[in-house]
Amino acid sequence: MFPVFLILLPFFITTIVLLISWRKAKDISIMIWRSYFNLGRLPGPKAYPIIGSVWQFKFNSAGGLYKYLWQQKMRELKLAVLTALQAWLGPLPVVAIVKPEYCKQVLESNTLITKAAQYDKLSEWIGTGLLTSTNEKWYGRRKMLTPAFHFNVLKGYGEIFVKQAQIMMEQMDGHADTGREVDLFPFVKRCALDIICDTAMATQINSQIGKNSEYVNAVVRISDMLFQYERSPWLWLKPIWYGCGLGFEFDRLVKMTTDFTRRVIAERRDNLVEEGAMEDTGDLTKKKMAFLDLMLITQEKNKLGDEDIREEVDTFMFEGHDTTSSGMGWTIWLLGQHPEYQALVHAEMDEVFGGDDREPSENDLKKCVYLEKCIKESLRLCPPVPIIARRLTHDLILDDHIIPKDITILLVPMGTHRDPEEWERPTVFYPNHFDAEAVAKRHPFAYFPFSAGPRNCIGQKFALAEEKTVLSYFFRKYRVESVQPLPGNRFVPELILKPEEGVKCHLYKRVRAK
Numbered sequence: 204m205f206p207v208f209l210i211l212l213p214f215f216i217t218t219i220v221l222l223i224s225w226r227k228a229k230d231i232s233i234m235i236w237r238s239y240f241n242l243g244r245l246p247g248p249k250a251y252p253i254i255g256s257v258w259q260f261k262f263n264s265a266g267g268l269y270k271y272l273w274q275q276k277m278r279e280l281k282l283a284v285l286t287a288l289q290a291w292l293g294p295l296p297v298v299a300i301v302k303p304e305y306c307k308q309v310l311e312s313n314t315l316i317t318k319a320a321q322y323d324k325l326s327e328w329i330g331t332g333l334l335t336s337t338n339e340k341w342y343g344r345r346k347m348l349t350p351a352f353h354f355n356v357l358k359g360y361g362e363i364f365v366k367q368a369q370i371m372m373e374q375m376d377g378h379a380d381t382g383r384e385v386d387l388f389p390f391v392k393r394c395a396l397d398i399i400c401d402t403a404m405a406t407q408i409n410s411q412i413g414k415n416s417e418y419v420n421a422v423v424r425i426s427d428m429l430f431q432y433e434r435s436p437w438l439w440l441k442p443i444w445y446g447c448g449l450g451f452e453f454d455r456l457v458k459m460t461t462d463f464t465r466r467v468i469a470e471r472r473d474n475l476v477e478e479g480a481m482e483d484t485g486d487l488t489k490k491k492m493a494f495l496d497l498m499l500i501t502q503e504k505n506k507l508g509d510e511d512i513r514e515e516v517d518t519f520m521f522e523g524h525d526t527t528s529s530g531m532g533w534t535i536w537l538l539g540q541h542p543e544y545q546a547l548v549h550a551e552m553d554e555v556f557g558g559d560d561r562e563p564s565e566n567d568l569k570k571c572v573y574l575e576k577c578i579k580e581s582l583r584l585c586p587p588v589p590i591i592a593r594r595l596t597h598d599l600i601l602d603d604h605i606i607p608k609d610i611t612i613l614l615v616p617m618g619t620h621r622d623p624e625e626w627e628r629p630t631v632f633y634p635n636h637f638d639a640e641a642v643a644k645r646h647p648f649a650y651f652p653f654s655a656g657p658r659n660c661i662g663q664k665f666a667l668a669e670e671k672t673v674l675s676y677f678f679r680k681y682r683v684e685s686v687q688p689l690p691g692n693r694f695v696p697e698l699i700l701k702p703e704e705g706v707k708c709h710l711y712k713r714v715r716a717k
């Protein structure tokens with residue numbers, strides 16, 4: 204009996220693998236077939252077999268999708284408002300939706316919560332943590348991690364925001380009043396990275412003062428490679444991905460960063476044990492602790508393995524620093540092009556803080572109302588997460604279009620945020636878009652930089668508090684003039700939206716009203 208079983212085992216496994224691949228292949232073929240018949244009435248770029256529409260997109264990423272979708276195509280089709288588009292990424296169809304009502308249908312759904320295959324490569328780094336998991340795993344993790352973003356816990360992070368903002372000011376100081384331009388983006392990025400390492404892992408990597416550059420560079424390079432992979436269908440073939448060396452580089456960097464996280468987790472556990480702080484004493488929202496501490500303390504109760512914790516920490520590392528640095532970078536850049544709005548921010552800073560360099564209290568930050576409008580307006584024009592992708596787990600009816608099950612649907616905040624039916628000045632920086640009366644008149648899904656519905660960004664309050672704290676220091680101290688406005692400095696729609704040429708500015712110290 205035993206040897207027969209052993210002989211049959213490989214056949215059994217092969218059959219299962221073939222069946223799974225066959226079922227997957229069958230589902231994909233049905234979806235492609237149905238897409239040919241159902242998507243024809245949606246506008247979109249011309250597609251050819253195998254290569255699809257990618258030949259239309261320039262391969263320097265700055266030229267890509269946005270330029271095509273929202274400028275060229277709208278002009279060609281004489282469309283005032285774009286509602287939805289179809290395109291073919293290689294042999295696979297995607298539908299991009301823009302109309303707020305369509306976005307509502309997807310984002311509010313409790314069933315359309317499955318991330319698209321486009322996140323699979325990212326999962327090789329961050330695993331299937333909160334961002335990439337689905338169904339039961341996602342529900343469990345969301346419930347477990349929500350207390351880490353409780354108002355009381357966020358208050359504790361204020362100290363870290365302040366400490367890192369002060370270091371950023373020191374680092375920038377030598378670049379003010381020099382008559383030379385300076386790219387402020389790397390400063391903001393390192394500040395955001397140090398903040399997330401300290402809050403997520405209780406670890407100071409001190410990238411602002413030039414430490415741990417190997418880890419920092421690896422995180423940056425992985426993000427670049429992920430975007431290169433997504434927009435180049437030929438790289439999806441393993442022989443090409445590895446043949447051109449990218450695959451090996453990617454695997455090496457992923458191993459390096461995940462090993463770093465594993466080391467941090469082990470050291471942190473030892474510290475907590477030493478401090479006698481591993482006890483789960485009930486209401487954890489009353490304590491000030493890093494996300495990692497929360498997971499370690501509740502590890503047994505939540506049945507988490509070390510690798511489960513590792514993937515959540517790396518998820519925060521990915522989602523929690525590139526996004527906020529992009530948000531702060533764009534806000535500085537946009538205010539640097541609009542001295543009239545920057546003067547209003549300065550007036551607010553002087554009113555709230557006088558000539559003081561003090562740490563902003565909760566109340567101070569509440570009073571920075573105009574600064575908040577500018578941050579929100581920057582997130583409108585330049586949303587750090589430029590594309591949100593879902594795999595449809597059932598057919599979706601959008602007006603009279605049937606979007607077939609299994610297709611990838613893309614929500615594109617940059618398009619929705621410029622809908623001329625919703626925004627008074629769709630393509631220009633205009634902080635008054637966030638006046639209370641204007642907000643009340645708008646469709647609730649005309650603005651979703653943090654996504655919306657059940658899979659919204661768990662870190663949005665964290666992000667806004669961080670941005671307000673850091674920028675309140677920046678605008679108390681400096682006036683800024685951007686060197687390159689659009690179109691010279693274009694959007695790079697990587698996984699996170701970045702300015703192609705950085706945030707090049709002239710920086711001036713301010714004389715503050717007391």
Ligand code: HEM
Pocket residue numbers: 333334335345518519522523524526527530586587588590591592651652653654657658659660661662663665666
């Ligand atoms: C300006 C800053 C930020 C923006 C614009 C932003 C935007 C977003 C968006 C659009 C999503 C949905 C992504 C998708 O469905 O594919 C998301 C999800 C997420 N964000 Fe953020 N984010 C920001 C900051 C942060 C921070 C600071 C953290 C953590 C500290 C964070 C953690 C997460 C996590 C864990 C998810 C997955 C949530 C889930 O699926 O349940 N984000 N974010």
